[in-house]
Amino acid sequence: MYTFHEAASGQGAMHRPPAASRKDGIIARCLLLITLALALTACSAVRLAYNQAPSLGYWWIDGYTDLNDTQSTVLRRDIDAFFAWHRSNELPLYITRLQQWQQLAGIDSRPDLACEQFAQLRAAYLRLIERGLEPMARLALSLTPAQLNHLQRHHAKENREFEERYLNVSAEERLNNVLERATDRYETLYGDLTDAQLALLRERIRQSPFDPQRIQAERLRRQSDLIGTVRELQAARPANEATAAAALRGWHARVMRSPTPGFPAYSDALVRAGCEQFAALHNTTSPEQRANAQRVLRGYETDLRALTSEPH
Template sequence: MKTSFGDWLRGAHAGHRLRRIIPRRVGQLGAWLVLAVALSACTAARLAYNQAPTITYWWLDAYVDLDNVQSTQARDALNQFFQWHRQNELPIYAGRLREWQALAPEDLTPAQACAQFEDVRERIERAADQTVEPFSRLALQLTPAQLEHLQRHQARSNEEFEKDFLRGNPEQRLKKRLDRATSRSEMLYGTLSREQRALLRELIQSSPFDAERTQEERLRRQADLLQTLKDAQATPARASQLVREHYARVKRSPAPGYDAYQRELVRQGCAQFARLHNSTTPQQRANAVRVLKGYEDDFRVLSAQR
């Protein structure tokens, strides 16, 4: 689902487990941070995070086919980013996870869920700021062949989105979304009951998510990304500004009505998360605390490493 320059930077959005804990439809705010968090939330958390610069490099290289000079610069930039992220962001995330452990045993309101969501979004935006300069430099070095390479990857991502969200009849689409939602929820709470699965189905059916509208925005962002890269190459002195402006258009879409649509997705997502959480048993909430504590411990160990 990578649709923009921000998406191009962030990589593993689909695996981001913090999104599975706090509902997110934040658009494409983009940064290596998302990949960092995704990796640090996997089974071999500490090993994966320590390998994050290399894994992110492989992902980036697959998107634009870096040459030797670009490869060296990208590796240096990735190492610098993850050093910054390890020292500055992981301790903050560990603190947030500790706060969430205190919240997990209690019922939640939609406002509480949204407050946590906004906090995560602010951290992602902070990390995105760190990516502007290195990717502005890379943008100036991309060749026409590399831009074509990027376009082909965009086309493949569109096919993936269509397969995931646009193919099949309404019941088949609903089932796919329900399976994903169930999997994410059970990573936090453990096995859901039949009643909770029914609740999830109800919540998904009532969601304002519109796959066609989302795909239109993806296409807009893809075109915006390519135009940003071309404009940066035409006016190198403005490259950083152009990248920041692209980020701003990703964060706040110029498409009529899309921002209101995203806000409604967030509002509904917070309410839906609160309803599901409030349906959980004491045992399921205790499982959530254990999961969150595991993430916190990983973040603290990783942040202490140099």
């Protein structure tokens, strides 16, 4: 399941669950904490990570924006409310999805089936975004120019990291970097991959339409769009949470479907390539690897059931 997420972010392989972009701003970072929890290698860590997610979400956002005391109080309250809603409303849906995935893990796949699962993850992600728009609008309206500059510095740091991993390297180094990430996530699900499976994965990644220059250009556009959106909101009079939430919804719609000519079709091609990659690799897995995947998914289901029954 972790493999489906980064297909949409344009890194050539299917990696982690639902989202359109890992590093496009504080909104997605906060709301993706539950998704990240499900990508952990140890099932027992899921409960710990989820229960710590409100605090981690706060510190993550604070690291990006350097919040003041008033902002911190409001944000902690909003994050707690978000996770209370999520535990009650979303975790039961995740449990159902995990049960379905356990069945699917035992049979051959096909690209259309893989893309159907990705579409379900995308829908879950969009529900998180919609639920988080109001609190994020409150935060956006309160950010100072210094805090926006702080956010931009973090963006610049992440952009340099992307360049070092995917742009300022040879084609073979870039392929190896993508392969390493994909292998880690597949092996979390299936256990060790065989040499033949690694060769298949390498070739699929080599044939992927992933273009790091195009991805970086889109990342920069999204970051600039976010900063510009927030600044326009703060300059508008009167500025209120309803208009701010609408503006952020518009920004996120442009994340999900870029206004850059040709990029939506390119993004769709990346997702399709990811679905084809997953199906191709899954169909080479042994009965033992499929049984391992079922055990992993069942462990996640057990942890989520425990979370839904915990007092909170």
